[in-house]
Amino acid sequence: MTPEERFDALIGEDLKIEPRDPMPDAYRATMIRQIAQHAHSEVIGMQPEGNWITRAPSLKRKAILIAKVQDEAGHGLYLYSAAETLGVSRAELVDLLHEGRQKYSSIFNYPTLTWADIGAIGWLVDGAAITNQVMLTRTSYGPYSRAMIRICKEESFHQRQGYEIMRVLSEGTDAQRAMAQDALDRWWWPSLMMFGPPDAESTHTVQSMAWKIKLETNDQLRQRFIDATVPQAEYLGLKVPDPDLAWNTETGHYDVGPIDWDEFWSVVKGDGPCNKERSAHKVGVWEEHAWVREAAAAHAAKARTAAASA
Amino acid sequence: MSYDVPRTDDEVDPTLAGTEGSPLWEVFIRADRGLNHVHVGSLHAPDAATALHHARDVYTRRKEGVSIWVVPSSAITATDPHDATDWFGSEHPYRHPTFYEIPEEVGHM
Numbered sequence: 001m002t003p004e005e006r007f008d009a010l011i012g013e014d015l016k017i018e019p020r021d022p023m024p025d026a027y028r029a030t031m032i033r034q035i036a037q038h039a040h041s042e043v044i045g046m047q048p049e050g051n052w053i054t055r056a057p058s059l060k061r062k063a064i065l066i067a068k069v070q071d072e073a074g075h076g077l078y079l080y081s082a083a084e085t086l087g088v089s090r091a092e093l094v095d096l097l098h099e100g101r102q103k104y105s106s107i108f109n110y111p112t113l114t115w116a117d118i119g120a121i122g123w124l125v126d127g128a129a130i131t132n133q134v135m136l137t138r139t140s141y142g143p144y145s146r147a148m149i150r151i152c153k154e155e156s157f158h159q160r161q162g163y164e165i166m167r168v169l170s171e172g173t174d175a176q177r178a179m180a181q182d183a184l185d186r187w188w189w190p191s192l193m194m195f196g197p198p199d200a201e202s203t204h205t206v207q208s209m210a211w212k213i214k215l216e217t218n219d220q221l222r223q224r225f226i227d228a229t230v231p232q233a234e235y236l237g238l239k240v241p242d243p244d245l246a247w248n249t250e251t252g253h254y255d256v257g258p259i260d261w262d263e264f265w266s267v268v269k270g271d272g273p274c275n276k277e278r279s280a281h282k283v284g285v286w287e288e289h290a291w292v293r294e295a296a297a298a299h300a301a302k303a304r305t306a307a308a309s310a
Numbered sequence: 311m312s313y314d315v316p317r318t319d320d321e322v323d324p325t326l327a328g329t330e331g332s333p334l335w336e337v338f339i340r341a342d343r344g345l346n347h348v349h350v351g352s353l354h355a356p357d358a359a360t361a362l363h364h365a366r367d368v369y370t371r372r373k374e375g376v377s378i379w380v381v382p383s384s385a386i387t388a389t390d391p392h393d394a395t396d397w398f399g400s401e402h403p404y405r406h407p408t409f410y411e412i413p414e415e416v417g418h419m
């Protein structure tokens with residue numbers, strides 16, 4: 001069996017590809033790019049929520065938010081480790097992120113203006129991420145699949161705490177209810193865009209599905225998210241900001257109005273409300289804390305020397 | 311999909327230069343007394359003591375373990391997946407209990 005035949009046979013039998021298996025260069029490159037983007041997204045994703053840690057409305061909410069943000073840091077680390085099994089170094093991936101040469105999910109380029117945004121992010125952004133990540137637990141690359149299983153176990157808490165914030169606000173004063181509605185208005189469409197361009201324009205979907213990296217298309221996942229989320233909004237008594245939203249008895253799914261793909265592309269290309277702020281903050285913190293990495297390395301080197309001469 | 315951002319002109323692919331920076335450690339966790347340590351992933355740290363601390367923070371935020379091992383990734387010797395058939399391929403069905411027929415009258419054995 002040639003290495004190509006072996007790879008195709010493993011994929012054909014729904015078996016996982018593991019780090020030292022032969023794999024087509026393009027599969028390796030696709031996997032690295034996808035896992036790196038995912039890792040960067042987890043890390044940058046801490047910023048919009050971190051923005052509210054010091055202003056959480058109670059000690060309980062503050063503790064929960066810190067735990068959630070810490071989970072996202074962990075998710076980033078699991079994913080960088082998975083990427084490294086493909087032969088790239090985390091240091092290089094982080095450099096590429098800092099230089100703007102690799103992207104993270106555009107959803108994190110929107111601002112968190114009120115406390116209700118923390119609720120909307122957990123409910124909608126983590127909700128959309130879960131829809132995608134549950135599929136990815138079955139992806140063909142072993143280390144990525146295992147990272148996803150771990151992450152999915154932790155994500156459920158993220159979505160539930162977000163929905164609970166929205167529920168408490170929806171059952172609160174008129175001002176709190178308005179705040180919740182405003183957050184839904186601003187986060188609904190960007191959340192739908194998280195699934196990526198429509199299938200007709202998504203060029204690499206076919207190859208990714210042939211390699212079983214993805215098992216469902218962008219539009220299928222988006223529809224699943226919409227169908228699950230609309231009734232949750234109804235329960236809260238909030239209105240999904242889409243005049244065309246309607247239940248379709250024939251398809252058994254919700255129909256939605258057109259998504260503004262121009263907005264999507266403008267944020268991807270760097271012109272979202274917070275693109276510059278997010279990168280500047282990430283690079284700034286990295287540089288500011290270089291001394292911690294240097295001190296840890298110096299300490300380790302000194303301990304090694306001491307051990308060698310003992 | 312969620313974290314799959316479409317390619318733009320300024321994007322660059324990383325090289326396959328391999329791991330650099332602080333050493334890589336493999337992390338093993340014992341979930342509870344009476345169980346084996348099981349590999350859970352890897353992480354970077356300058357030394358073993360720091361690796362243990364990072365492993366606690368990264369892999370045991372929900373009481374996933376009662377004991378952690380960290381091992382330098384470079385210390386691991388592994389079988390080659392190309393030789394998998396030679397290493398693990400031979401079938402010995404007579405090593406399994408189901409190979410043997412026991413008359414029903416004899417009962418459970």
Ligand SMILES: [Fe+2]
Pocket residue numbers: 042071072075151155
């Ligand atoms: Fe996450």
Ligand SMILES: [Fe+2]
Pocket residue numbers: 072126155158
């Ligand atoms: Fe999350």
